[in-house]
Amino acid sequence: MIRRSLDVSDLPSIAFGAKAPLWWGVVGMMAIEGTALALVAASYLYLRGNFDQWPPAGTDPPALGAATAELIALLVSLWPMILVDRAARREQRGPVVIGLAVVTLFGLASLGLRSLQFAGALHCRWNTNAYGSLVWLLLGMHALYVITSTVENALILAVLVRGDVERKDYVDAHVNALFWYFTVATWLAVYVLVFLGARWL
Amino acid sequence: MSVPARALEIAHEPVDRESLARIWGQPPGLVGWLTSANHKSVSIRYMITAFGFFALGGVLAAIMRLQLAWPDMHVVGPDLYNQIFTMHGSTMMFLFAVPIMEAVGTYIVPLMIGTRNVAFPRMNNFGYWIFLIGGLMVWVAFVLNIGPDAGWFAYVPLAGPGYSPGKRVDIWAQLITFTEIAALVAAVEIIVTTFKLRCPGMALHRMPLFVWAMLVTAFMVIFAMPAIMVASTMLAMDRLVDTHFFNPAEGGDPLLWQHLFWFFGHPEVYIIFIPATGFVSTIVSTFARRPIFGYTAMVLSLVATGFLGFGLWVHHMFATGLPQLGASFFTAASMMIAIPSGIQVFCWLATLRSGRLVMRAPLLYCCGFIAIFVAGGLTGVMQASVPFDRQVHDTYFVVAHFHYVLIGGAVFPLLGAILYWLPKFSGRMPSERLGRWSFAVLFVGFNLTFFPMHLLGLGGMPRRVYTYLPETGWATGNLLASIGAAILAIGFVIFLVNVVRTLTRGAPAGDNPWGASTLEWATTSPPPPYNFAYIPTVDDHDALWSATDRPVVTGLRDDVREILVSDAIDATPDHRQHLDGGSIWPFLTAVGAGIGIITAIFTPWGVTIGAILCAITLTGWFWPRGEPSGEARTSA
Numbered sequence: 001m002i003r004r005s006l007d008v009s010d011l012p013s014i015a016f017g018a019k020a021p022l023w024w025g026v027v028g029m030m031a032i033e034g035t036a037l038a039l040v041a042a043s044y045l046y047l048r049g050n051f052d053q054w055p056p057a058g059t060d061p062p063a064l065g066a067a068t069a070e071l072i073a074l075l076v077s078l079w080p081m082i083l084v085d086r087a088a089r090r091e092q093r094g095p096v097v098i099g100l101a102v103v104t105l106f107g108l109a110s111l112g113l114r115s116l117q118f119a120g121a122l123h124c125r126w127n128t129n130a131y132g133s134l135v136w137l138l139l140g141m142h143a144l145y146v147i148t149s150t151v152e153n154a155l156i157l158a159v160l161v162r163g164d165v166e167r168k169d170y171v172d173a174h175v176n177a178l179f180w181y182f183t184v185a186t187w188l189a190v191y192v193l194v195f196l197g198a199r200w201l
Numbered sequence: 202m203s204v205p206a207r208a209l210e211i212a213h214e215p216v217d218r219e220s221l222a223r224i225w226g227q228p229p230g231l232v233g234w235l236t237s238a239n240h241k242s243v244s245i246r247y248m249i250t251a252f253g254f255f256a257l258g259g260v261l262a263a264i265m266r267l268q269l270a271w272p273d274m275h276v277v278g279p280d281l282y283n284q285i286f287t288m289h290g291s292t293m294m295f296l297f298a299v300p301i302m303e304a305v306g307t308y309i310v311p312l313m314i315g316t317r318n319v320a321f322p323r324m325n326n327f328g329y330w331i332f333l334i335g336g337l338m339v340w341v342a343f344v345l346n347i348g349p350d351a352g353w354f355a356y357v358p359l360a361g362p363g364y365s366p367g368k369r370v371d372i373w374a375q376l377i378t379f380t381e382i383a384a385l386v387a388a389v390e391i392i393v394t395t396f397k398l399r400c401p402g403m404a405l406h407r408m409p410l411f412v413w414a415m416l417v418t419a420f421m422v423i424f425a426m427p428a429i430m431v432a433s434t435m436l437a438m439d440r441l442v443d444t445h446f447f448n449p450a451e452g453g454d455p456l457l458w459q460h461l462f463w464f465f466g467h468p469e470v471y472i473i474f475i476p477a478t479g480f481v482s483t484i485v486s487t488f489a490r491r492p493i494f495g496y497t498a499m500v501l502s503l504v505a506t507g508f509l510g511f512g513l514w515v516h517h518m519f520a521t522g523l524p525q526l527g528a529s530f531f532t533a534a535s536m537m538i539a540i541p542s543g544i545q546v547f548c549w550l551a552t553l554r555s556g557r558l559v560m561r562a563p564l565l566y567c568c569g570f571i572a573i574f575v576a577g578g579l580t581g582v583m584q585a586s587v588p589f590d591r592q593v594h595d596t597y598f599v600v601a602h603f604h605y606v607l608i609g610g611a612v613f614p615l616l617g618a619i620l621y622w623l624p625k626f627s628g629r630m631p632s633e634r635l636g637r638w639s640f641a642v643l644f645v646g647f648n649l650t651f652f653p654m655h656l657l658g659l660g661g662m663p664r665r666v667y668t669y670l671p672e673t674g675w676a677t678g679n680l681l682a683s684i685g686a687a688i689l690a691i692g693f694v695i696f697l698v699n700v701v702r703t704l705t706r707g708a709p710a711g712d713n714p715w716g717a718s719t720l721e722w723a724t725t726s727p728p729p730p731y732n733f734a735y736i737p738t739v740d741d742h743d744a745l746w747s748a749t750d751r752p753v754v755t756g757l758r759d760d761v762r763e764i765l766v767s768d769a770i771d772a773t774p775d776h777r778q779h780l781d782g783g784s785i786w787p788f789l790t791a792v793g794a795g796i797g798i799i800t801a802i803f804t805p806w807g808v809t810i811g812a813i814l815c816a817i818t819l820t821g822w823f824w825p826r827g828e829p830s831g832e833a834r835t836s837a
Contacts, residue, residue: 006401006738008765008774009756015776021320021397021766028389028423036427039464043431043446043457050452126444130452133444137435151816159825166825168779 014167016089022175030182037141037186041193044134045201054201055124055131061198062135063121070113071191074184077106081180088174093160096173100157103180107150110187114143135194142190145183152176216734216759224762225317225730227783236783238322239730240307243329245626247304250329251297254336258292261285263690266650270683272671282667283350284369288343290353291373294469295380296336298611299422302476303387305618306415308626310391312721312728313409315400315737317764318780320393323787323822328386330791335379338799342372349373352665354466355436357447357458362440371440371802377433378798381426388422391415398764399772400720401738401754407772409719409742410486410493413500414479417507418472424511425468432461442805456521463514470606471510475503477611478545480618481567485549487621487717488564489556492743495548502541502548509538519587520594528587535585542578546571561715562636566617569644573609577602580655595665598658604651616643616696623700624714628726629707635699643692649685653678718743736765786822793818 017023048054055061084099117139124132156173159165227233227242237243264285268276277285311319319325342348350369351360360370395416399408408416435446436458445451447458486493493499515523515531549571558564580602584590593599616639623631657678662669669675713722723745724733735753737744744751754774757763762780767773797811 004750004752005735005755006752006774007756008754008777011756011765011774012776013778015766015778018769019766019775021393021778024393024396024769025321025324025389028392031423032385032389032427035424036431039428039431039461043435043461046457046460047446047452047454050449050454056452126438126442128451130445130448130454133435133438133446133453136444137438137446147812151819155820155823159823162825164825169825 014171016171016174020171020175022171023178026175026178030179033145034182034186037138037190040134040137040141041189044138044193044197047130047134048201051131055198056129059128059131060123062117062123062195064195066113066116066121067191067195070110070117071187073106073109073113074187077103077110078181078184080106081177085174085177088170088177091167091170093165096170097157097160100153100160100173104150104153104157107146107153110146111143111150114139114146138190138194142183142187145179145186149176149180149183152179216755218729218731218734218759220759221731221734222729224760224782225732227730233783235788236785237326238318238781238783240311240319240322240325241728241730243322243325244304244308247300247307247329247332250333250336251301251304254292254296254340255301257340258289258297259690259693261289261292263686265289266683266686268667269669269679271680272669272673272676274668277667279667280350283665284343284346284348286665287349287352287373288339291339291349291376292336293607294353294473295376296332296339298473298607299380299384299469300332300387301615302415302418302473302611303384303391303422305480305615305622306391306418306476307387307394309622309721310394310412310415311398312625312724312732313412313719314395314398314403315720315723315733315739316394316398317732317736317762319390320398321390321781323781323784324386325390326783327787327791328383328390330788331379331386331794332383334791334795335376335383335798338379338795339372339376342369347372349376354462355433356462357436357439357455360436361447361455362443365440368802371437374433374437374440375798375802377429379795381430382794384422385426388419388426391419392423395419396769397766399767400736400765401767401772401774402751403739403744404771406497407739407742407744410482410496410499410503411476411479411719413503414475414482417503418475421468421472421475421507421510425465425472427465428461429465432458432465435461437801441801456518459518459521460514463517464511467514467517468510470603471506473607473611475506477570477614478503480614480621481549481570482545483717483719484563484567484614484617484621485552486743487715488559488561489552490559490716491552491556492718492746493548494551494555495544496742498544499548502544505541506538509534509541513538516585516590519590532585532587536582539578539582546575562631562633562640563617563621565637565640566613566620569640570609570613570617573605573613573644573647577605577609581606593658595663596658597654597662597664600664601651601654601658604654608647608651613643616640619700621715622721623703624707624710625721625726625728627704627707628710629703630710630714631699631703631707635695635702639692639695639699642688642695646685646688646690646692650682650689651685653681653685657682713745718746720744784822786818790815790818790822 080099080102084096087095122135124135126133126136156176159169227237227239264277268274307319307325347369349372351365355370355373358364395412438444439446439448445453447453447455482493482499512534513531515527516535519528620631620636657675660675662675710726712725720737723737735755737753738751740749740751741747754765757765757777762782763777764780765774766776766778768775793814794811797807797814800810801807
């Protein structure tokens with residue numbers, strides 16, 4: 001058989017960013033999670049209309065301490081994650097490993113600070129009233145993002161530390177950073193809505 | 202990075218088809234089922250399972266029609282009737298309509314765009330198992346008399362803890378969790394596959410309309426399904442851990458449920474309908490022997506429908522006493538969506554009118570679709586008017602309307618599509634005679650079943666009543682509908698006989714029995730595990746009707762699972778990527794998630810249990826196993 005052909009054997013075997021299918025997969029996951037979170041936030045604003053005062057009478061606004069500390073921790077963690085992201089694109093194992101270890105610790109710190117919020121700093125429980133239910137749902141959903149993201153960070157860290165690294169592992173590390181950015185950005189949104197909104201709305 | 206189109210002879214480098222078949226295939230038997238990473242075998246399983254649920258939902262419909270055939274019947278009591286109509290709706294929407302469309306999509310899309318597999322083959326298998334576990338859960342519950350009974354949209358407060366004690370509604374809420382995970386997985390799969398794995402030359406403006414339809418559908422799934430996940434999670438929490446999302450006594454709001462539900466529920470209709478338009482465009486073009494009339498208008502209509510579909514949800518809530526301005530907005534939006542649907546209908550008619558028609562059974566189904574769907578669309582436009590809507594709200598008029606749009610708009614094209622692609626799936630031709638008979642019987646049975654329901658609804662018969670008194674005057678219409686249902690059932694049996702007959706003794710089909718234009722017909726029937734020995738290139742959306750002799754892709758390895766990844770817009774080749782093979786872990790992850798979700802019906806610890814099981818199984822899933830990926834390992 002003689003046919004013209006398009007020879008692709010010289011093409012690279014990995015790619016980063018929007019060129020990589022995995023990047024699109026993570027963007028899809030972020031779109032799904034982001035839509036879900038936005039709908040819960042919309043529900044929070046929708047139910048706001050059922051109360052004269054917000055938070056409802058008898059409920060204090062949530063304390064700012066632990067939540068603000070968590071916001072600062074997560075914002076600071078962007079810096080090592082950006083370094084991981086860049087080092088992964090250059091396929092440098094050392095910086096990726098160190099950076100992921102640091103971000104994993106930040107993830108654990110975030111979860112610790114979140115526990116403090118659930119332990120009383122919210123000044124309401126999920127069954128206090130509809131306001132309490134929504135505050136707990138917003139923080140609970142976001143806690144799942146932090147847990148998922150931290151488990152992923154730890155898993156990729158373990159794969160890289162274990163040795164026998166493949167080039168596509170760097171694509172994983174790079175794409176994984178995207179979900180961490182999402183986790184940080186959504187905490188900023190939840191913080192503004194739940195902690196500042198309770199004072200401003 | 203683009204590739205220079207080097208012309209060279211490939212006679213001296215034939216690919217090793219045996220090696221390709223080995224690495225892209227799956228082990229035989231149960232192990233293959235559990236571990237498969239082949240999009241075609243997962244899809245076939247998906248389709249058979251979804252049709253299985255369709256049959257079960259159909260049996261429930263038959264029981265309802267038997268019960269309503271005559272006034273004062275007592276085939277089933279009110280409690281069982283409530284479970285039956287809830288299970289019928291939930292099964293048809295969540296276990297049949299959405300899954301079957303995505304299943305056909307994950308089979309056909311990779312072939313139509315000229316690639317070897319979907320982008321995340323293990324994820325694909327995971328989605329199937331989650332779907333199956335969810336479907337089995339709800340049906341086992343139904344058999345044990347704990348089937349959901351608050352309607353397929355589970356309105357609160359009826360579905361809340363106060364009026365629905367017990368576990369029936371919780372089963373429904375978790376059915377949602379299962380099927381939404383499965384639907385979202387398939388949607389991401391279709392989007393990434395479509396954007397990144399198209400063969401060289403298939404720029405977006407050369408993508409077949411069916412692929413466009415699946416792409417728009419997948420986007421709608423991504424933005425609509427989270428609403429029902431959020432809503433059903435809130436409902437489950439209200440019932441299990443005393444939250445107050447929908448409890449007005451504590452500041453919650455039952456209308457919040459309706460907003461969230463229909464923000465999903467209305468796009469859902471288009472999630473079911475848009476793939477069907479893809480079937481129709483494909484089949485009409487093939488049997489009219491010409492490219493579809495108005496390709497660009499068709500694509501824009503699909504996209505417009507995708508957007509407008511999100512602006513209509515409140516028209517399900519006209520009876521809740523909304524502000525008039527809001528109602529007017531949604532009336533306008535509801536009427537506006539008739540425009541892109543109308544454009545598509547006119548393009549199909551123009552294609553049929555100007556083509557050289559070959560009247561075969563799949564095309565008959567599409568013609569039936571156009572007739573029934575237009576009727577259903579018209580009653581839809583009628584209901585966009587608030588005064589009319591309030592008159593017929595919750596009556597059989599609505600039942601008639603949505604069966605016209607769902608059976609007419611989705612099931613008829615689907616049956617046509619199954620007949621159309623059966624030669625590709627099986628390598629054998631269906632019987633034309635049986636195909637025509639099944640169409641004729643289904644068409645008559647359908648209209649006899651559902652047309653009288655318009656009149657019953659206008660006559661005041663409410664939906665979801667388990668019986669009625671003779672004095673209501675509804676007996677004749679109901680009897681006709683029940684006779685129609687029996688005819689409809691016969692039509693489905695004829696269709697099934699045709700499928701079974703095709704699989705056992707259909708004539709060999711050959712690669713392209715219909716003379717169609719899209720790439721799935723450029724390979725054998727059924728396709729080999731690797732789809733194409735050489736990835737094709739295209740220069741038109743009707744690739745196989747293009748006169749030019751197109752080059753094929755060489756240089757992809759045939760000893761490891763390698764795919765060609767291309768640019769999202771213009772499909773220029775970008776890189777070669779190793780694709781994961783079969784694995785047991787997706788199945789185990791589905792089982793772990795299933796255990797967690799089902800336990801969460803009884804205790805909130807189910808969430809923790811599920812999370813731990815998923816963390817373990819996902820680690821197993823992603824842990825590198827030193828499989829050859831064709832890539833040199835860097836030194837540690």
